[in-house]
Amino acid sequence: MSGQSKSIWDTLENIPREVLYGILLVVFVIPMIFPLGLPVPISENVRRWHRTIEALPPGSVVMIDFGYSGGGEPELGPMAVAVYRHLFTKGDIKVICMSTSIEGTQLWDKAMAEIMPEQRFGAEYGVDYIHIGYIAGTETAMAAIGKDLRATTSTDYKGNSLDQYPIMDGITDASSFDLLICYTTSGDMSEGWVRQWYTVYDTPYMCSVLAMMVPTMLPYQNAGQIISVTSGAQAGEMEGLVGFPARGIKSADVITLTHLLCLVYVAVGNIAYLGKRFSGGGK
Amino acid sequence: MSVTMKKTIPVVIVAVVAFIVMMDYFLVLPPINGAGKSWTSSTVTDLQNWGIILTAFSLGFGAVNLFYFHSKHISRRTPGQWMYSLWLLIVIVIFTGIGIFTGPNSYQYSWLYNASYFALSATVYSSLGFYMTSGLYRALRFKTVESGIFTIVGLVVLARNAPAFAVYFPVLKVWGSFVSDVLTTSAQRGIMIGGALGAISLGIRTMTGRETGFLGKMTEEERGGGTE
Amino acid sequence: MELSLVIQIWMAAIFTIFIYSIAFRDNNLFKFAEYTFVGAAAGHSLVYGVDNLKRYGWDNLMGGAYLYIVVFLLGILLYSRYHPDYFWVSRYPLSIMMGLGIGLSMRAVVTAEFIAQIKSTAAVQVLGVTDPFKLVSNIIFIVLVVTTVYFFLFTIPKAHAGGLGVIPTIARYGMMAAFSYSFANTVLSRYNMIFGRLNFLYTEWIPLPGAIIALPLVLILLIYAMLPPEKRPWPKKE
Numbered sequence: 001m002s003g004q005s006k007s008i009w010d011t012l013e014n015i016p017r018e019v020l021y022g023i024l025l026v027v028f029v030i031p032m033i034f035p036l037g038l039p040v041p042i043s044e045n046v047r048r049w050h051r052t053i054e055a056l057p058p059g060s061v062v063m064i065d066f067g068y069s070g071g072g073e074p075e076l077g078p079m080a081v082a083v084y085r086h087l088f089t090k091g092d093i094k095v096i097c098m099s100t101s102i103e104g105t106q107l108w109d110k111a112m113a114e115i116m117p118e119q120r121f122g123a124e125y126g127v128d129y130i131h132i133g134y135i136a137g138t139e140t141a142m143a144a145i146g147k148d149l150r151a152t153t154s155t156d157y158k159g160n161s162l163d164q165y166p167i168m169d170g171i172t173d174a175s176s177f178d179l180l181i182c183y184t185t186s187g188d189m190s191e192g193w194v195r196q197w198y199t200v201y202d203t204p205y206m207c208s209v210l211a212m213m214v215p216t217m218l219p220y221q222n223a224g225q226i227i228s229v230t231s232g233a234q235a236g237e238m239e240g241l242v243g244f245p246a247r248g249i250k251s252a253d254v255i256t257l258t259h260l261l262c263l264v265y266v267a268v269g270n271i272a273y274l275g276k277r278f279s280g281g282g283k
Numbered sequence: 284m285s286v287t288m289k290k291t292i293p294v295v296i297v298a299v300v301a302f303i304v305m306m307d308y309f310l311v312l313p314p315i316n317g318a319g320k321s322w323t324s325s326t327v328t329d330l331q332n333w334g335i336i337l338t339a340f341s342l343g344f345g346a347v348n349l350f351y352f353h354s355k356h357i358s359r360r361t362p363g364q365w366m367y368s369l370w371l372l373i374v375i376v377i378f379t380g381i382g383i384f385t386g387p388n389s390y391q392y393s394w395l396y397n398a399s400y401f402a403l404s405a406t407v408y409s410s411l412g413f414y415m416t417s418g419l420y421r422a423l424r425f426k427t428v429e430s431g432i433f434t435i436v437g438l439v440v441l442a443r444n445a446p447a448f449a450v451y452f453p454v455l456k457v458w459g460s461f462v463s464d465v466l467t468t469s470a471q472r473g474i475m476i477g478g479a480l481g482a483i484s485l486g487i488r489t490m491t492g493r494e495t496g497f498l499g500k501m502t503e504e505e506r507g508g509g510t511e
Numbered sequence: 512m513e514l515s516l517v518i519q520i521w522m523a524a525i526f527t528i529f530i531y532s533i534a535f536r537d538n539n540l541f542k543f544a545e546y547t548f549v550g551a552a553a554g555h556s557l558v559y560g561v562d563n564l565k566r567y568g569w570d571n572l573m574g575g576a577y578l579y580i581v582v583f584l585l586g587i588l589l590y591s592r593y594h595p596d597y598f599w600v601s602r603y604p605l606s607i608m609m610g611l612g613i614g615l616s617m618r619a620v621v622t623a624e625f626i627a628q629i630k631s632t633a634a635v636q637v638l639g640v641t642d643p644f645k646l647v648s649n650i651i652f653i654v655l656v657v658t659t660v661y662f663f664l665f666t667i668p669k670a671h672a673g674g675l676g677v678i679p680t681i682a683r684y685g686m687m688a689a690f691s692y693s694f695a696n697t698v699l700s701r702y703n704m705i706f707g708r709l710n711f712l713y714t715e716w717i718p719l720p721g722a723i724i725a726l727p728l729v730l731i732l733l734i735y736a737m738l739p740p741e742k743r744p745w746p747k748k749e
Contacts, residue, residue, distance in 0.1 A: 017417045021534050024416055028705060032713055038447035041456070070401040071408030074707020075700060102342070102559050103404070105388060106396050136338040136563045137331075140608075143615050144331035151328050152335070155566055158388050195619035199627075200308065211444075212697035215689060218463060219472040223631035225623065231696070233703045236446070251706045252446045258702050259445035265420040266438060273424050289599040296606035297613065304614025333582045334611045336568040337604050340586030342560030346553040347590070367542055371550040378554025387562050394519055400555055402523035403548035406530040406708050412701030413534035419698060432684055433691040440695035461648060462692050469652045470689035472628050473659020473682065479624035480664070486617045489609065497609050498602055499592065 009279065012272035020265065027261045031253035040252045045221075046237040049206055049228040050086070052179070058092040060178040061171065063203075065142075065193065066097055066104040066111075066131075072185035072210055073107055075232030078248035079208045080183050081114050082238040088121035088128070089242070094167050096177075099134040100141055100189055105157045114246075126156075126165035133157035138189060142196040146174035146203075174201035181206050183232075187213040194225050208232055290505045294492040300330060301490055346375055374399075436462055517719060524716035527708050528729055538736035632656045658682035 056062070064084075068076045087093050099105055108131050117123035132153055135141035144152040149172060154162055162168045170176060180203045182193050190207045197203045204227055209217060211231035220226040230238070233255070235248025304327055306312075312321035320328075353368035361368075378395065385391045419441075423434040442448050443459030488494035495501065529544035564586075572579040585604035592601035635653055640646040662682035665671075671679050716722050735743060 015420070017413075018535055020417055020420060021413050024413070028702075028709055029713075032706075032709060039450040040446045041449045070404035071704070073401070074405055074409065074710075075703040077707075102556060103396075103401070106393060106401070109388070109393060110397070110401075133566065134559055134563070135335060135567070136342060136560070137335045138338075139615050140331055140334040140338065140611055144328070144335060147324075147331065148328050152332055153567065154570070159386075159566065191624075195616060195623050199619040199623045211700035211703070212693060214696055215463075215467045215471055215693045216475075218468040219475050219628055219631075220623075222464070222468050222472070223627045225627060231700070233444070233699050247707070247710065250710065251703055254706045255699065255702060256445040256447040259441050259448070259699070262416065262419055262441050262698060263438065265416065266423045266434070266441075269420045270424055270434070273426075289602070293602040293606040296603065297610040300607055300610025301614035301617065304611060305618045308618040329578075330607070330611055332567065332571075333585075334608055336564060336579070336582045337586050337589065337608050339560045339563035339567065340589050340604075341608075342556045342563070343590075346557045347593070349549070349553050351593075367546045370543065371546040374547055374550030375554040375557070378551055379557045382554065382558030383561055387558050392558070394515060396551075396555070398519040398522040399526060399547060400551035402526045402708075402711075403530060403544060403551065405704065406527045407545075407548060409701060409704030409708050410530055410534060412698070412705045415694075415698045415701050419694070429683060429687045432687045433694075436688045436691035437695050440692050441698065444695060444699045462688065465648045465652050466655065466685060466688040467692045469655035470659050470682075470685040472632065473656050474663065474686070474689075475624050476628055476656075476660050477663030479620050479628075482620050482624075483617060486613045489613060497605060499598065 009272050009276035012268055013276060015268070024258065024261060027257050028254055031257055032250075035250070036253045036257075038253050038256050040236050040240060040249065042237045042240060043230075043234060045228050045230050046234050046241065049083075049230055050238070050241045052204070052206060052227050053083070053086055053090065056090065056093055056178060059094075061094045061096065061176055062087060062179045062181060063177045064095060064097045065100055065180070065182040065184065065189070066108045067100040067182055067184035067186070067189045068107065069101050069103045069185050070107065072183075072232065073110070075210055075235075076183045076185065076208060077107065077111060077114075077232075078235035078246060079230065079232045079238055081111050081246060082235055082242050082244060082248060083181065083208075084111065084115050084117075085121075085244045086238075086242045088115070088117055088123050093128075095129040096167065096171065097129070097131040098141075098145060099131075099157075100138055100192075101184070101186075102134055102136075104134050105131060108157075127167055130162075130165055130167050131157040132162065139192040139196055142192050143200075146197050146201060148173055149176075174203050177203055179204050179206070181208075183208050185210055185213075187216045190217055190226075191220075194220055198225050206230075208234075286505055290495070290498060290501070291492070293498065294490075294495070297497075298490040298492075301486070303327060304330070346379070349375065436466070512719075520715050520719060521722075524712055524722070525729065527712060528726075528733070531708075532733045532737065536737040538733065540733060540736045654681065655685040659685060662686075 064080075066080065068080075084095070087095050097108060099108065101107075115121075117125075117129060123129055132149075133156060135145065135153065137144070141152075150162070156162060156165065174197050180193060180197055182190055182205070184190050184207065187209065190209055190213070193205055193207070198205045205225070206228045207217060207226055208230045209232070211233045214229055214231050217226060217229040221229045233251075236245075236250075236252050237248075239245050239248045303323055307321070307323035307327045310323070312323055314320055315322050316325065350372060353371055356365045356368040357372070359365070378400075381389075381395055382392050419437070423430075423437050425431045425434055439455070439458045440462055442452070443455045443462075449455050449459070485494060489497065498505075526544050526547070529540045530548075532538055533541045533545075564583075568579055568583060568586075572583070585607070589601050589604050592598045594600075632653060635649050637646065637649050637653070640649060658678050659682045661670075662679045669675075717726070
């Protein structure tokens with residue numbers, strides 16, 4: 001009898017990973033094929049982000065760091081697209097982009113292909129938005145751009161002179177910017193912006209990082225150094241606020257069901273462990 | 284070559300450069316040129332631009348190391364390995380060739396990037412999600428007080444992170460906020476303060492030559508000539 | 512749809528499926544994709560390294576900033592680290608990079624990660640707070656910050672012994688909660704990424720002609736590749 005009980009607990013405690021992953025994949029795929037339309041709450045951080053952009057006066061200049069890599073694109077890409085759409089919808093906001101990530105310019109091109117600034121918002125490259133390229137050196141690059149942008153770079157990401165673009169008129173250093181936004185897969189990058197721009201020039205700063213990096217950014221937000229820390233996983237919430245549902249909102253059903261599955265897995269594992277322990281099977 | 288050339292002068296360079304950068308931030312010096320910049324400001328601007336170029340040079344280390352390591356496998360025809368090594372080097376050559384000759388923002392390079400590197404990078408990052416799943420199945424157990432805290436907080440946050448749960452069970456928002464705004468922020472702040480003190484002491488040790496790890500491999504002469 | 516775009520999507524989809532196969536078992540197709548990834552990463556770094564050198568170095572040099580010749584020489588000297596006798600020459604350009612990094616981080620870390628954090632903790636209100644939940648939260652906040660700093664600062668055994676041992680114990684509990692939050696958020700992050708790739712397969716690859724037939728064939732190929740070498744007719748293990 002106890003031998004059979006032990007066997008059940010052993011089986012439950014050692015479910016093969018192929019079974020775990022197989023069930024996980026099924027739970028991923030089903031809501032993708034049959035969307036459930038589950039509700040998505042909007043968190044205070046996302047609302048604060050949205051309010052900050054809404055409060056930008058006309059003519060404001062925003063610096064965006066496309067600092068994420070291809071690995072983070074599925075999570076941060078939708079957030080970057082939603083925020084760009086918000087900035088373009090607001091209008092009369094100059095958006096200057098740079099990349100501290102080596103894949104940043106490629107991913108920016110990807111985002112622009114999704115946003116279609118000229119076709120959907122009447123925005124013009126070089127007048128309303130621009131990308132000044134990937135600059136190696138992480139914090140060195142941040143400090144260099146903040147100190148003297150024109151001494152650091154004189155071309156956009158395609159190698160054309162910055163002087164020909166009206167958007168760059170009067171842009172010299174960090175003091176030329178009203179807001180700094182960073183998307184990054186690396187917590188070090190975001191901390192670098194706090195050290196090199198917020199601390200030195202008091203530039204208002206918001207960042208969107210991978211959900212796993214949010215805990216390391218929370219102390220900065222709590223201390224007022226970062227206005228809002230969001231994760232790319234909250235892209236659906238941003239899309240809801242901005243009014244452009246896209247990839248972010250699609251993930252909500254999947255995330256809800258897969259997290260429910262995680263809770264089931266934890267419950268099964270603990271039931272098996274405690275059952276084995278109390279039936280005398282082990283510690 | 285003396286220890287002075289190999290060890291002392293590089294350490295002095297570190298100290299001088301770091302000192303100039305910090306001087307520019309902490310001191311307000313009179314301008315020396317028409318642009319209204321002090322000598323530290325001009326020097327730091329130049330140093331930062333130099334740093335960008337030196338970092339650009341260092342981006343080639345990955346490819347050089349891979350060539351060095353994998354060409355050995357190819358020349359030795361290591362069974363079960365050499366074909367993969369050869370393919371890896373071919374990929375480096377293809378990427379480099381197309382990228383340099385057509386430009387990194389050309390249609391051809393972007394096509395290659397999206398067809399291979401982007402897809403691979405995104406998938407490699409995401410594949411860790413499977414290991415996280417088996418990790419939470421096996422690790423989130425009520426075994427000790429610490430693991431119990433880990434499990435309870437993990438369960439609360441997993442439930443909170445599911446968007447619909449937070450709508451149907453509003454109490455999860457309260458618990459989730461407590462975990463993030465109180466428990467996590469405070470612990471992370473403590474870690475950050477400790478880390479900041481460590482970074483400051485490491486910086487001072489490096490500037491004074493007590494920390495020589497950045498010098499790489501050192502000869503007996505250099506080790507003997509160093510200070511503790 | 513353009514043929515080049517179709518081929519691009521097919522390649523990306525096949526690579527995606529190959530990489531995901533590692534979750535089940537190591538196999539040659541995963542290794543092929545893995546080595547492609549490593550090679551692509553190295554090649555990509557090289558491409559943008561050269562691009563940066565041209566845009567921030569060469570163009571300035573050609574524009575009259577002849578001091579950049581020194582920078583280029585220093586950059587080339589970085590590679591002397593591979594020489595068995597003259598590896599120490601690479602320490603010179605490295606020292607400049609180190610000095611810059613130390614100066615830039617140290618000048619701000621005191622303010623950003625030390626003073627600002629302490630100020631913010633000291634500003635947490637305890638007296639005069641009427642909401643009991645808020646009061647308890649604030650007290651826990653201050654206690655955890657102080658105990659965690661104690662945990663990392665005082666590492667001598669005496670500081671963790673006897674009655675003082677309760678301080679690092681509280682810190683450990685707080686850090687367990689923080690790490691658990693990170694862990695759960697990591698699960699969220701990775702699941703979002705998995706969704707992104709599966710969404711790509713579902714919305715961009717599957718609708719292409721032939722993809723719905725190719726999918727089971729690729730999976731059969733992968734299962735075959737996952738078989739132990741002695742159980743499959745080809746290729747044999749060397």
